[in-house]
Amino acid sequence: MPVQRQPGRSSDVAGMPSSVNDIHGIIRNEIITLQLMPGAKVSENELARRFHTSRTPVREALLRLVDEGLVEVWPQRGTLITPISLRAVWRARFVREAIEVAVFRKAASDGLPADVLAKLDGIIREQREAGEDPVRFTEADDAFHQAFADGIAVGDIWAVLEREKAQFDRLRFLSLPNVTPVTVLIDQHERMIAAVRARDPEAAEKAVRNHLSEVLKVTEQLSARYPGLIINDI
Structure with a gap:
């Protein structure tokens, strides 16, 4: 059964360069508040465009989330939000x-x-x-x-x-x-x-x-x- 959640309060990053800490914090909050649901796929390229930055800080932020058990990277499948x-x-x-x-x-x-x-x-x-x-x-x-x-x-x-x-x-x-x-x-x-x-x-x-x-x-x-x-x- 799908779960319907209310939108959370993501930080508005439009037009602003984002640090690794900024990117990590925003994505982490979206995972915890289920704006990014378990099983959802995330793209480094799309995130880089969203945060107006290169892929490098996005990749570093995602690696932190991997360490926290919130994101997993699978060959041929990509980067996914982990189940709870x-x-x-x-x-x-x-x-x-x-x-x-x-x-x-x-x-x-x-x-x-x-x-x-x-x-x-x-x-x-x-x-x-x-x-x-x-x-x-x-x-x-x-x-x-x-x-x-x-x-x-x-x-x-x-x-x-x-x-x-x-x-x-x-x-x-x-x-x-x-x-x-x-x-x-x-x-x-x-x-x-x-x-x-x-x-x-x-x-x-x-x-x-x-x-x-x-x-x-x-x-x-x-x-x-x-x-x-x-x-x-x-």
Whole structure:
């Protein structure tokens, strides 16, 4: 069954020379938000024309995406967007949970500044306003988690998570909003904030573990619904 997604927010690169980082970031975002679907073929020549550049930076950007498991190159077939790997999703969840449990326990133990708590409340409002728009919702979701890391002065650790969670994010995006209701995720976020406000590390850990397991609860349903997009390689 094909999946219909809303258009994401690709950067407008018309008329601008693009660096490898620019090209990599834009294509990566389009893969994660399913504008470029698993199995789709991408062309170096077409991308070079799109970004108004030579094929060299495009090729380098695609090689980075190969390293991240988002793109694969096949002789005689070309460059393709990879299916969502459940093994990669489980690995990403393992890494993310280990880091975020530590972040949330420290945030609950040490407390967060008032301005950070106010920012988190604002992000919750943004998620409510985003509703069933998966792009806006996931942007706010990432901002929510990063705010906790920033709040305990380890914001640079987000770069580690960002690389690891690409496959996780594709599955998460695929689940919104029809399989995983956004109201469930917002409620979980509110419990995480409440635990930190209460300075309760045990409750914060429990809340974040429950939250990060949400996507995994629906992997079987998503795999059955979208067999061409997900591979069970566990």
